């Protein structure tokens with residue numbers, strides 16, 4: 001069920017009129033639906049209810065404390081990629097023993113932080129990282145739980161910038177090296193081998209690449225077993241896509257059933273790291289039309305939200321639906337929806353059939369993942385406020401940045 005629906009020609013987030021939120025908190029503004037976040041998380045959790053599992057929400061998709069807290073209250077685990085994300089999860093009430101730590105460039109300080117907190121597992125991405133983690137754990141008198149992220153060399157069929165499972169990508173340990181690195185991990189005294197891990201990319205809309213990756217990973221698990229190296233869990237990563245437009249990605253239950261069928265009778269706990277599938281369609285980005293402008297036949301709607309707020313269209317030519325909060329009747333025209341930033345690539349959408357006037361409010365849908373988290377202060381623009389709706393209540397979960405915060409920490413020369 002969609003929690004962003006029109007009632008009497010006005011867009012609602014759950015039971016709250018979105019234009020009311022724009023009036024109350026100003027624009028540009030991110031709006032999240034708690035019910036949607038929860039529904040999406042449960043869809044994963046229920047899909048594998050009968051099998052040992054852990055759903056570790058990928059914090060990078062949306063790391064607002066309120067979002068993390070809503071998921072932590074459901075008992076979610078978390079997939080993190082930095083000490084910053086680790087601190088956020090703890091701040092939001094997440095349990096360290098449900099945290100998996102991914103990422104190709106963990107620093108000593110981050111390893112120490114995670115070992116002290118007692119996280120569930122490190123997803124180690126190189127032989128060099130393995131050696132360093134062993135050293136750091138030894139120094140702290142700890143045993144570091146590890147899973148090796150293996151690069152299965154499959155084509156995820158997604159945008160090249162968000163594809164991670166090919167040999168040419170920087171992620172994970174090559175399949176040809178994997179057994180040697182596992183053998184080494186088992187020898188190292190301050191490590192405990194717990195699992196295997198892969199993550200082949202993001203916004204996957206087909207099952208096949210997941211299954212290809214799983215087949216290769218399970219063949220590895222079997223080869224490891226024959227060498228006396230056993231693992232407890234298989235972390236399948238994240239990457240399940242969402243409908244931005246007409247895509248029809250598999251639903252979590254179909255995806256999980258297919259993975260479970262491949263798993264056969266192997267006694268492996270499954271770990272999932274969904275980010276986008278939980279957060280993307282739980283959020284809107286709300287912006288107001290400042291000016292309309294025609295250059296010949298070309299119509300522009302210049303809005304107060306820009307690429308610094310929502311970079312996906314500029315960065316990946318990503319398409320996200322743009323809808324009016326209160327649609328007008330009458331003729332539509334093809335508009336490019338562009339922001340105030342001084343870059344030609346600063347657009348939120350191109351060639352959108354809309355009927356607009358200055359002052360109108362628009363919602364960019366599917367903005368709950370990789371939206372606010374990728375925002376910047378380019379052009380000295382304060383970052384947007386974030387609001388969470390819960391039924392008929394709304395909560396400001398991040399204040400709009402104030403200008404003085406932007407140069408806090410900067411110094412003049414004497």
Ligand SMILES: Cc1ncc(COP(=O)(O)O)c(C=O)c1O
Nearest residue numbers: 058102202238239273274275276
């Ligand atoms: C290791 C890892 N896990 C999980 C995710 C989450 O991916 P998604 O948001 O596509 O589910 C990512 C990002 O692609 C990632 O790099």
Ligand SMILES: N[C@@H](CCCC[NH3+])C(=O)O
Nearest residue numbers: 060162202203312369370
């Ligand atoms: N930021 C990307 C996804 C990257 C996934 C992170 N590993 C996007 O908006 O689609």
